[in-house]
Amino acid sequence: MPEWHSRIAALALCAVLWSCGPARKAERRTDLILWKNQAGLDEEDATREMIARFNAAQSKWRVVAQSLPQGGYDQSIVAASLADRMPCIVAVDSPMVASYAWAGHVRPLDGYVARATLDQVSRAAVGRYAGKVYAVGQFDAALAIFTRKSSLAETRTRVPTLDRPWTLIEFQTFLERLKASGRHRYPLDLATRDDKASWWTYAFSPMLQSFGGDLIDRRSMRSAEGTLNGAAARRFGSWFQALFEKGLVNRKEPDESAFVKGRAAVVYTGGWWAPDYRRYAGDDLAILPPPDFGTGVVIGGGSWQWAISKHCAHPEGAGSFINFLLQPSEVAAMSDRTGNVPVTAAGAARSRDFNPDGKSRIFYELMERFARARPATPAFAVVSNAFTFAMRDIMDGKDVADALDDAVDDIDGTIADNPALASGGGE
Amino acid sequence: MSTASLPLSPRRRRFLPFLFGGPALLGLTLFLVLPFLMALGLTFTDQRLVSPEPGSVVGLRNYERLLSVSYLVQTPQPDAAGQPTYTRLRAITRTDPAYRGYRPLTQFYLGQRRVTILAKDPAFLQALGNTFLFALLVVPLQCALALALALLVNAGLKGQTVFRAIYFSPVVMSMVIVSVVWAFLFDKDLGLFNQALSAISFGLFKPIDWLGNSSAAMPAVVIMSAWQGAGFQMLILLAGLQGISQELYDAARIDGANPWQRFRYITLPGLRHTITFVLIVTTIAALGLFTQVDVMTGGGPRGATTTVMFEAVQRGVREENISYGATISVVYFVLITLVILLQQMLGRRRAKVV
Numbered sequence: 002m003p004e005w006h007s008r009i010a011a012l013a014l015c016a017v018l019w020s021c022g023p024a025r026k027a028e029r030r031t032d033l034i035l036w037k038n039q040a041g042l043d044e045e046d047a048t049r050e051m052i053a054r055f056n057a058a059q060s061k062w063r064v065v066a067q068s069l070p071q072g073g074y075d076q077s078i079v080a081a082s083l084a085d086r087m088p089c090i091v092a093v094d095s096p097m098v099a100s101y102a103w104a105g106h107v108r109p110l111d112g113y114v115a116r117a118t119l120d121q122v123s124r125a126a127v128g129r130y131a132g133k134v135y136a137v138g139q140f141d142a143a144l145a146i147f148t149r150k151s152s153l154a155e156t157r158t159r160v161p162t163l164d165r166p167w168t169l170i171e172f173q174t175f176l177e178r179l180k181a182s183g184r185h186r187y188p189l190d191l192a193t194r195d196d197k198a199s200w201w202t203y204a205f206s207p208m209l210q211s212f213g214g215d216l217i218d219r220r221s222m223r224s225a226e227g228t229l230n231g232a233a234a235r236r237f238g239s240w241f242q243a244l245f246e247k248g249l250v251n252r253k254e255p256d257e258s259a260f261v262k263g264r265a266a267v268v269y270t271g272g273w274w275a276p277d278y279r280r281y282a283g284d285d286l287a288i289l290p291p292p293d294f295g296t297g298v299v300i301g302g303g304s305w306q307w308a309i310s311k312h313c314a315h316p317e318g319a320g321s322f323i324n325f326l327l328q329p330s331e332v333a334a335m336s337d338r339t340g341n342v343p344v345t346a347a348g349a350a351r352s353r354d355f356n357p358d359g360k361s362r363i364f365y366e367l368m369e370r371f372a373r374a375r376p377a378t379p380a381f382a383v384v385s386n387a388f389t390f391a392m393r394d395i396m397d398g399k400d401v402a403d404a405l406d407d408a409v410d411d412i413d414g415t416i417a418d419n420p421a422l423a424s425g426g427g428e
Numbered sequence: 429m430s431t432a433s434l435p436l437s438p439r440r441r442r443f444l445p446f447l448f449g450g451p452a453l454l455g456l457t458l459f460l461v462l463p464f465l466m467a468l469g470l471t472f473t474d475q476r477l478v479s480p481e482p483g484s485v486v487g488l489r490n491y492e493r494l495l496s497v498s499y500l501v502q503t504p505q506p507d508a509a510g511q512p513t514y515t516r517l518r519a520i521t522r523t524d525p526a527y528r529g530y531r532p533l534t535q536f537y538l539g540q541r542r543v544t545i546l547a548k549d550p551a552f553l554q555a556l557g558n559t560f561l562f563a564l565l566v567v568p569l570q571c572a573l574a575l576a577l578a579l580l581v582n583a584g585l586k587g588q589t590v591f592r593a594i595y596f597s598p599v600v601m602s603m604v605i606v607s608v609v610w611a612f613l614f615d616k617d618l619g620l621f622n623q624a625l626s627a628i629s630f631g632l633f634k635p636i637d638w639l640g641n642s643s644a645a646m647p648a649v650v651i652m653s654a655w656q657g658a659g660f661q662m663l664i665l666l667a668g669l670q671g672i673s674q675e676l677y678d679a680a681r682i683d684g685a686n687p688w689q690r691f692r693y694i695t696l697p698g699l700r701h702t703i704t705f706v707l708i709v710t711t712i713a714a715l716g717l718f719t720q721v722d723v724m725t726g727g728g729p730r731g732a733t734t735t736v737m738f739e740a741v742q743r744g745v746r747e748e749n750i751s752y753g754a755t756i757s758v759v760y761f762v763l764i765t766l767v768i769l770l771q772q773m774l775g776r777r778r779a780k781v782v
Binding site: 079100103104105186196198251252253255256379382383386393394397398399402403406407410414415418419421 | 474476477478479480481516517518522529531611612615617618619637639640642726728729730731742746747748749
């Protein structure tokens with residue numbers, strides 16, 4: 002071997018040893034594995050940076066993040082829990098919190114996250130079950146009505162405000178005038194092309210609540226009789242059915258951009274679309290609260306939240322991570338980066354977009370005033386599926402009362418078979 | 429060679445197939461037979477997918493819910509205007525203990541009397557009907573299409589290798605992607621099919637809401653599935669075609685047989701085993717219909733495109749009622765086994781006659 006070969010080899014060895022040096026020192030920290038769903042690129046980056054800041058801010062813990070595809074996320078958690086291979090910190094979609102708590106995948110946050118910190122967080126962003134807090138979100142989302150100011154003016158429609166939202170009649174008149182103008186084949190886009198139960202429940206159960214019904218009787222979480230098929234729910238169903246009958250809504254838009262392409266004049270969707278809509282409509286864009294269908298405006302609350310797994314060996318480490326991410330500066334950084342709504346007043350105040358003068362303040366206001374979490378019951382999967390199938394059938398012309406009665410029978414039947422599903426009691 | 433005539437005792441010879449088949453049998457047992465037996469066990473319990481409590485044995489309850497069928501005859505009561513009216517069905521099924529848990533499956537009239545067939549799980553029975561309807565429609569269509577394509581790319585035309593690759597390309601595409609693209613093509617107002625049909629008919633054609641109309645949705649899924657899958661069957665049939673001796677065609681030509689006669693009396697008989705195989709494979713694939721429906725229609729509109737596999741996933745996974753999902757699978761397995769046994773029995777009898 003020529004001499005320079007061995008010299009390079011020696012150099013390389015030195016380099017390897019040197020580069021290992023600092024890392025080995027860091028091994029004295031305790032690793033905390035974190036699982037999260039794969040979200041958008043901005044959110045991925047923002048989470049990675051937040052974790053890096055946490056790891057740099059203290060020397061005891063090192064959070065190691067692993068992103069899992071959203072499609073199979075739930076199954077991964079269940080499988081990991083059954084195999085006792087749960088990570089320490091897990092992201093949980095808010096309607097699943099009750100199910101995970103009931104199944105024993107996650108543990109209460111009591112003692113790990115300060116009560117005073119949790120009290121700062123908007124109500125729908127806290128995952129409660131059976132009187133205990135199991136998860137807390139760093140951000141939330143808000144549903145709104147998006148339209149053009151010019152459309153409102155042309156149809157001589159009053160601009161609704163947070164304090165005086167549209168009534169059902171005002172909203173209906175607005176839509177029918179738009180239809181009558183002949184410029185829009187289907188004036189309203191309800192994003193019904195997404196046929197996943199998660200969207201249908203998130204988007205339309207708040208409307209049902211605003212009409213005066215609900216998915217289930219939240220006081221007992223035992224039955225949906227009367228709430229999901231009562232008079233208010235039937236009124237909601239008939240109104241919803243008529244939207245499609247009258248051609249005000251397309252049962253399935255060919256793509257997600259009916260509003261951006263000018264096919265629809267009004268769209269009911271989440272604040273995450275605001276950047277696209279601003280680019281499209283500019284100053285003409287109007288972001289409005291959803292209508293008050295009778296008992297006040299309601300929008301869905303609760304996005305992805307953080308929880309500590311049952312098997313976590315160092316829950317205090319996970320707790321300090323959650324405390325860290327609820328600091329106003331972290332809440333603000335996440336929201337400004339991703340467009341998600343900050344869940345604390347202090348976080349919103351520090352945020353560029355969500356402070357009282359920020360361009361996205363409306364979403365914070367909507368969330369703070371109108372967001373209600375989906376029912377915290379381990380039967381949520383059944384509730385959500387039954388509701389979605391009933392609404393899809395109603396959209397396609399099934400008798401409203403029959404569809405809602407069938408949904409109630411599905412829900413009540415499942416709970417009657419498994420009384421333990423209602424063991425957590427009401428909210 | 430000495431190894432070929434290795435002296436083996438009869439006992440050893442009996443053992444030999446198991447030795448060679450061992451690895452495959454082990455895999456099959458581990459990943460097919462065992463899970464099936466576990467599923468069979470689940471069907472007698474009320475186990476849920478996510479639950480802190482172990483399921484308890486409930487006997488045949490799952491089967492009873494899946495398969496119960498009943499009927500209800502109603503005589504009309506004239507209302508104020510003298511029109512015959514019937515008591516609302518849900519009002520009976522939700523209160524009368526004899527009909528508790530039943531839902532209407534279908535309805536017809538005998539004179540003035542209204543007869544309703546009820547089932548405890550009409551969605552499953554509808555799905556079962558849909559699945560067999562799908563197989564009935566798609567198998568002939570797909571196989572005929574595949575045969576036509578195979579004949580075309582085997583006819584000795586220019587560039588047939590290119591076309592072989594083109595016709596086969598949908599098979600290698602992911603079914604999810606194909607479904608998403610076809611959902612665009614099927615769109616009522618902007619989709620290619622309606623626009624093309626309306627263009628060639630000079631606007632006389634009224635646009636069909638392919639995936640949103642209960643009677644058009646299943647045919648739409650059939651057309652798309654046949655297009656996607658035909659390339660695979662084409663390849664198998666092509667192999668079969670090339671196995672037919674050219675001499676037979678030459679001899680027939682000398683005897684003055686026209687193209688149809690050559691196809692009818694040489695190609696078809698020569699392909700008999702290949703066609704049988706293709707039919708069986710296509711039927712099996714058709715009975716497992718799931719992806720297209722899940723992506724394109726979500727089982728709708730109003731259950732017009734639900735299939736048994738879709739129902740099993742819906743109940744077992746999405747509603748977390750794994751014991752019920754397992755029951756659907758087991759019942760379906762038994763039904764398919766019966767169909768195949770029947771098919772084989774008929775086939776054997778015909779073979780004897782021939």
